[in-house]
Structure formats: structure tokens, C-alpha cells
Amino acid sequence: MFSIINIVGLSLGLAITILLFMFIAYERSYDTDYVNKDDIYRALIHTGESYGNQVFCTAPAALAPALKSDIPDIAYAARMLKHDFGQTAFIKIDESNFLEKELYWCDPDLLSIFNMEFVKGNSNTALDRPNTVILSESTAKKYFSDNNPLGKTITVDNERQLEVTGVFKDFPGNSTLHCNVIGSFSSSWAAKNPTWGNSSFETYVQLKKNTSVAATELQMQAILDKNVAKEGQWFTLSLQPLEKVHLYSSNYVNSYTNRVGNISEIENLSILGLLILIIACVNYMNLMTARSQKRSKDVGINKTLGASSKSMIVRFYAETGLITFIALVIGVVLAVVTVPIFNAITEQQLDISLLFKAELVIGLFVFWAITTLISGSYPAFYLSRSSPKAILNPEIKQAGGVVNIRKGLVVLQFAASVMLIVGVITIYKQLQLIQNQELGYEPEHTVAISTMAINETAKKTALVQEFKSLSNVTNTAMAQGFPGVTVSGRMLFKNEQDENGLQISTNRVDPEVIDLLKLKLLSGKMLPSVKQENDTLIDVVLNKKAVRYLGYSVEDAVGKKVLIGGFRDNATIVGVIDDFNFESLHEPIGAYAFHNGKSEAKSFALVRFNSASLPVIMGELEAKFKEVMPESGFEYVFLDKNLERFYSLERKAATLGLLFCGLAIFVACLGLFGLAAFMAEQRKKEIGVRKVLGASVFNITKMLSKEFVKLVLISLLISFPLAYWVMNGWLENYAYRINISWSIFFIAGLLAIAIALFTVSFQSIRAAMMNPVKSLRTE
Structure with missing residues (x-):
């Protein structure tokens, strides 16, 4: 019984610890396969108080060209822009339609920085020309089956045609980058007039060997000073080593990757693994020392018959070593068997090959040696060195x-x-x-349907009318975005003398959105239902946080002019809504504005439906969508499910x-x-x-x-x-x-x-x- 308890307890503890440390080893392996990994950095921008002292993973479009031209120690610099700031792209190839979540517009230098391996095409020239695109190997197979994709044309969002000039090997599972489709940056809207204002571009640089990072960051600041007046500098710049991108960016904002790790999680899991291992080892050592006292007569008789202390030490250590080795083998087998279950729970991609990494193998051997040494020390040294007379004396008491x-x-x-x-x-x-x-609004029974591929306003209006005609639909409206997704970031100012301002999220919407989301209107009215085509005035509905910053009461704010960056002096407050959580609950509620300006496209049809059968409702919505837009894919997300991420x-x-x-x-x-x-x-x-x-x-x-x-x-x-x-x-x-x-x-x-x-x-x-x-x- 004692041997079974020993082996089961120790092997279970080991199996759990092995799984946890496999996970930790996998998380720490991110971005380690790139040839130039030690010289690759990501540009970060650090904001001031008005932006909540946040760190952005994205930088201005003008940064990369300036770094490459002005700093000789930078070998390569490349920008990445996620398609429509992270929205799904609609891909059309002949008569086939595809939805693509991982489409990026990138500079050609990205291929050199990450040493991307090409299966077809020439990596040196693949993205040099406008309107060119390269595909990952798996994406090329999905789009073109086994046909050669080179020279073929793909259409993005029914408006942009791109020529396929290369096929690259898929990025590994432990890579921060996970692009499926990469279009030439010169094809994007941002290439025409790169500015220092819009910070929406992930920027990677590769430094030349033995370059000082601190000196490079000083040069970056000098470039910023040269191009942006001091009073207009709302951020500073720094370089983040590639090895820290995965685990040390969980508190940063605007990252393109969905593979964000957390060093705190790694530290917590390390503590958890050690705690479980300590519990298992304590069990083992407790029972070993307890049982060893029952064997005192055995030791005494052996010593009386001539056994030396040395031979008894060897014997006890051999027994302990054998039991711990059996437990170790069972623990490894249990870990291997449970890897698929662990992957299902954690949504990871752990591979059994991680068990054979040198660090883990050495760690297991060290654990076996230490456990054997400590657990066997009491019987090996205390009992084996005691005199037979003392051991066999019936009056002997426990130490x-x-x-x-x-x-x-x-x-x-x-x-x-x-x-x-x-x-x-x-x-x-x-x-x-x-x-x-x-949350301050009701995300349940609401779905957001992407209309990115619909370029005509008339078709969007027709789609909304078709949705409204359905008996299961209670409300519908077009919007730039919805709570849980990033909309436009601007600055809110109290007056023209306000130099700091407050960051505000602005969302262009139809007036019905406030009712659809069940937001609480505190004063004023919703956005006007009708707006003249040539009307340049912008109506805004602010939340209470924004109104408090402006220094108004909820009632007094209505009718006041408001200064919001990009709206010039044309914005007027028509209503005030209660605060609501439009971001994660990790963050406090920020300033928010709904508006009817024409600066952004309304990319989603928001639909609130009743609690009837969900498959029936979604089938009806898809049928109506296909009537209006037969050549586009039907993509949707439920607001409550989106928040769960x-x-x-x-x-x-x-x-x-x-x-x-x-x-x-x-x-x-x-x-x-x-x-x-x-x-x-x-x-x-x-x-x-x-x-x-x-x-x-x-x-x-x-x-x-x-x-x-x-x-x-x-x-x-x-x-x-x-x-x-x-x-x-x-x-x-x-x-x-x-x-x-x-x-x-x-x-x-x-x-x-x-x-x-x-x-x-x-x-x-x-x-x-x-x-x-x-x-x-x-x-």
C-alpha cells in the first residue's frame, strides 16, 4: 500500500508539473526560430496622461521610412497595416468567395527581417510593385487548390484587384506574426501620404550587428523632434526586443496579433507547478522517513550479520532511486497521454516533442537525483550509521x-x-x-453583420430595410463599430487653450443604435434621423465621462459646441447618454461619442432580434444578405460572445x-x-x-x-x-x-x-x- 501511495502521488505530481512546464517552455519559445531574432525590434509609442499613459504597439506611417533613411544602423524597417484595422476581408477569385481575417499590407523589408521562406516566387521582388500580394502555403491551397497561383488575380472587398506574386511557408504556431495574405504596402491607402498623426501601423526594424539600442532610441527621438513640433508630440518612441513581444505586451494596446502571452501567467504557473511538485515530494519524503523507522530491526540484523554502513547506504539509495524512477516514468507517460486534453482546455498547440527539449530532460534528471538524495537521506545515513545494539533495543524511541x-x-x-x-x-x-x-447596455440578442464588401450606400440602406422586414427582428441600424471592437480614436478638448485633451472613442452610427443597444439617454435627444447631403455640421451624443471632462452638467451640455480632433469646430452636442463599458472590464470607462459625420464608413449592420430559434433567425438574415449582396461572404459576430474573448x-x-x-x-x-x-x-x-x-x-x-x-x-x-x-x-x-x-x-x-x-x-x-x-x- 505504501509503495502504491508513494508512486501514484509522485507520478501524478510529476505529470502535472511536466505539463505546466511544457506549456511554459512553449510560451517562451515564441519567435525564437527567426535567423535574425536578436536584432529584430518592434517600435512602441508611449503616450502621456491624456491617453492614459498607455503603450501602443502601433506607430505612425511616417516612422519606418524616416528610420531607414536617417539611421544608418537600421538595416531594414517595415510597416504592417491590418486590413481595415482588423476587419475581415472579402476575397473573390473567379466565382468563389472567401472570408480572410489575416490580410495585412506590408513593406517589402518585412520579408527580409523575418527571413520568410518562399515556396513559389522571388522573395526579393514579390512586394516591390503596387497591387501585388503573396499568400501563405495553406491559404494558396485553400484559394487555388493544387493549381499554381502565381500570376492569378484576387479581388479584395469587391474593389481592389491584386496579382499573386509569391507563396511563403506558413508562420509557425509559436510566431507572433500569423499572416495568411500579405499585400504590398504601396497598394494601401496609407502609402499615398504617410503622416506622423495616425498611429495604426505595427513597425518592425532590424538593427545591424552590435548596434546600441539606447543610442538608436535617442536617434529616433531626434527624428521625432525634427518632424513634429514639441507641442504636438503626444508620444515618445522606444524599441521592444522581439524576444519580449509575446510575453511582455499583455498591457499594451493596438497589437495586431491574437497570440498575446502574459509573463504574469507564466510566473503564476511556475509557482503552481512548484507547489504541486513540493506537495508530491513532501508526501514521498514523509512516507519514506516514516516507513524507514519500521525497518530499524531489519537494519540492525543486517549490521549484526556483518553489513557495513556503506553497503546499507547504497542499498537504501538504490531502493529510493528505483521507486522515484518508476514514478518518473509513469509521470512522463501520464503527461504524454494528457497533452491533447490539456491542449483542449488551454487552446494551446503543445507538441510531445517539447518533452525532449534539453532543458526539460535535464530538469527531470535533476529532479530525480534531488528527490532520491533527499528522500533516501534519513534511512541511508541515520539508520545505517546507528549501532546494531541501539537499533535492536526494544526501548528505542523515535528521534x-x-x-x-x-x-x-x-x-x-x-x-x-x-x-x-x-x-x-x-x-x-x-x-x-x-x-x-x-455594462450600461444590453449585448444579448444582438448580432453585428459585416458590410465591408458593400461599397454603395444605397445597397446598405436596402439591406437595413430587408432586415427590418423580418418578423424576428426588433431593431436594426448601421454603425462604424460596436462595444467590444476598436473604433476611431480622437482627442477631446475643453477649449482652444486645452493643450492636453482627453482620448475619446468616436463611432459613426445611425440614430437607431442608441435604442438598439438599450443605452440610457440622460438628456437631449438621439442623432437626427435625416441629414442633408451637403450638411457639414456634425451632431454628437457624448457619454457622461466626456461631459464631466468638459465641465458641463448632463443637462447644460446639450446644444454646446465641442472640440474633437478631426471634427474641426463643426460638432454640436445633441444628447448625453449614461456611461457604459465599451471595452474590457480590465479598463475603466473612457470618453465615448456617437456621431453622424462622414469621416468613416459604417461597416456593420447591427440587428437586435427576439428570443426565437437562433438558427431560424440567422438563416433568415443570411438569405436577405445574399439577396442584396450575392457575391459577398456572410460574416457575423454576436455582441455577447465577442465580449467573452x-x-x-x-x-x-x-x-x-x-x-x-x-x-x-x-x-x-x-x-x-x-x-x-x-x-x-x-x-x-x-x-x-x-x-x-x-x-x-x-x-x-x-x-x-x-x-x-x-x-x-x-x-x-x-x-x-x-x-x-x-x-x-x-x-x-x-x-x-x-x-x-x-x-x-x-x-x-x-x-x-x-x-x-x-x-x-x-x-x-x-x-x-x-x-x-x-x-x-x-x-
């Missing part, structure tokens, strides 16, 4: 130091378990807060935490069960005497359980402050967060005590019910 070590290990084990329990409860409560948080990391953390917390507690219970069984066996004569003298089963169970409960209580005192400190740090990432109340610790403590009592009581009751005749009999 107090060893007993205290065992108690300390139990405390350590349960402290780790309690920290995991507190962590899981905190994450779960925070997710509950997010799910139940009042903001919290996918927390959901994965909660799922992983719950799973691994359960397994860690199971491993801890295994050890406690074994230790309780050992103590019951060790004290069986005492229990027999007590039963003969009239002790009840309850009294004996209480006596055996009391010591373990004391240890668990000590572990609570140690773990609670540590757990509070760790989880409070985690919650700092949220603008809306729970308070870590005493109830969380009360539940965690109650669970820990209940688990310990349940585990120990099983053995205690079994020992208490044993026939005293058997336990008192002397062989």
Missing part, C-alpha cells in the same frame, strides 16, 4: 527531530494546498463579478486552477492517508490497551485526528497572508475587482480541515474498530 521534520512537511504541504484553494475561489469570484457586471485568459486560468487544485489536494490526501495509516499501525498496541480499558471508537478517532488538525491549522496561519498577497497582486489588473473578504479564507480553511479530517478519520476509525486481541498479541 524527535525526525518527527518534527515530518510535521513540518505536512504543514508545508497543506499550506501549498490552501494557497491553491484561495487562488481558485478568488479567480472564480472575479469571473462571477465580470459576468454579472452591469476579453476574459478567455481568466476562464482558462480558472479551469486550469480548479483542475490542478483538485489534483494537488488529491496528492496531498494520498500522503495524509498514508501517514495516518502508518501512525495507526505504529500505535496499534496503544489503541488496543485503550479499547480494553473502555475507550470508545469516537475517543480513539479524536485522539488520532487531533494532531493532524493542529498541523492543518498551523498551515492556515502560514498560507493565508501569502495567498492574500499573491491574489491581491493578480486583481490589480482589473478596473472592476472584488475585495478579498474573510469569507474566502473561511471557506478555504473549512475545506482544508474537512479534507484532512475525512482523510485521517478513515484510517483512525479503521484502527479504532480493530479487535484489541489481534493488536495486543505478541508473536
